[in-house]
Amino acid sequence: xxxxxxxxxxxxxxxxxxxxxxxxxxxxxxxxxxxxxxxxxxxxxxxxxxxxxxxxxxxxxxxxxxxxxxxxxxxxxxxxxxxxxxxxxxxxxxxxxxxxxxxxxxxxxxxxxxxxxxxxxxxxxxxxxxxxxxxxxxxxxxxxxxxxxxxxxxxxxxxxxxxxxxxxxxxxxxxxxxxxxxxxxxxxxxxxxxxxxxxxxxxxxxxxxxxxxxxxxxxxxxxxxxxxxxxxxxxxxxxxxxxxxxxxxxxxxxxxxxxxxxxxxx
Numbered sequence: 001x002x003x004x005x006x007x008x009x010x011x012x013x014x015x016x017x018x019x020x021x022x023x024x025x026x027x028x029x030x031x032x033x034x035x036x037x038x039x040x041x042x043x044x045x046x047x048x049x050x051x052x053x054x055x056x057x058x059x060x061x062x063x064x065x066x067x068x069x070x071x072x073x074x075x076x077x078x079x080x081x082x083x084x085x086x087x088x089x090x091x092x093x094x095x096x097x098x099x100x101x102x103x104x105x106x107x108x109x110x111x112x113x114x115x116x117x118x119x120x121x122x123x124x125x126x127x128x129x130x131x132x133x134x135x136x137x138x139x140x141x142x143x144x145x146x147x148x149x150x151x152x153x154x155x156x157x158x159x160x161x162x163x164x165x166x167x168x169x170x171x172x173x174x175x176x177x178x179x180x181x182x183x184x185x186x187x188x189x190x191x192x193x194x195x196x197x198x199x200x201x202x203x204x205x206x207x208x209x210x211x212x213x214x215x216x217x218x219x220x221x222x223x224x225x226x227x228x229x230x231x232x233x234x235x236x237x238x239x240x241x242x243x244x245x246x247x248x249x250x251x252x253x254x255x256x257x258x259x260x261x262x263x264x265x266x
Contacts, residue, residue, distance in 0.1 A: 072126020
């Protein structure tokens with residue numbers, strides 16, 4: 001029987017995968033191989049060149065199964081939960097990534113979009129790109145768990161996803177894209193839960209959301225949200241914060257200055 005200290009680097013990967021683990025830290029590998037940090041780094045670099053492992057973050061590695069060799073990495077949803085746990089960060093998959101989990105597949109996002117409490121640089125692992133966005137009060141955002149082959153990943157609920165889509169239009173392709181995705185999400189949105197989700201965000205987000213849901217043909221999902229806006233909105237908001245609005249029309253239902261044309265692809 002081979003002792004842990006005499007394991008080869010490949011044997012180490014095989015044992016991890018056999019136990020259902022597809023991620024590890026450099027310190028784990030060093031301890032298992034019984035070598036110095038420099039020798040462990042050298043061995044891991046060799047495995048990376050052979051496309052057997054990838055390193056999405058410093059000191060954090062993922063094993064690449066044969067089915068993901070062309071990707072050069074595990075898919076993001078199969079390693080982001082482990083990475084966030086390692087970093088001690090509260091997270092959830094959001095925006096277009098979350099919309100995809102809920103069946104809105106109009107446009108496949110080119111990056112895996114993750115919400116965090118603080119800013120963080122994007123990461124690249126093989127062909128996988130992960131972008132991070134700051135969401136205030138992140139612990140209050142409603143989420144749900146989806147299973148992946150390597151364990152569960154947290155994703156914003158359909159209602160929380162809808163709220164975020166109008167809060168980050170520049171990161172999803174603009175207001176037209178937001179309205180398009182909202183139309184696809186509408187079947188999964190619960191009107192009461194939508195109001196609850198809206199309470200985690202600035203009031204202008206709720207005003208824009210209601211208007212865009214109506215434009216997307218899902219005004220019935222926004223009736224309770226309309227009552228919430230009428231009761232709590234103290235100021236008139238603008239649909240597009242970056243566009244001029246001096247002569248724009250006003251939508252009284254949503255206390256909104258409509259300073260942009262929105263054309264969802266329905």
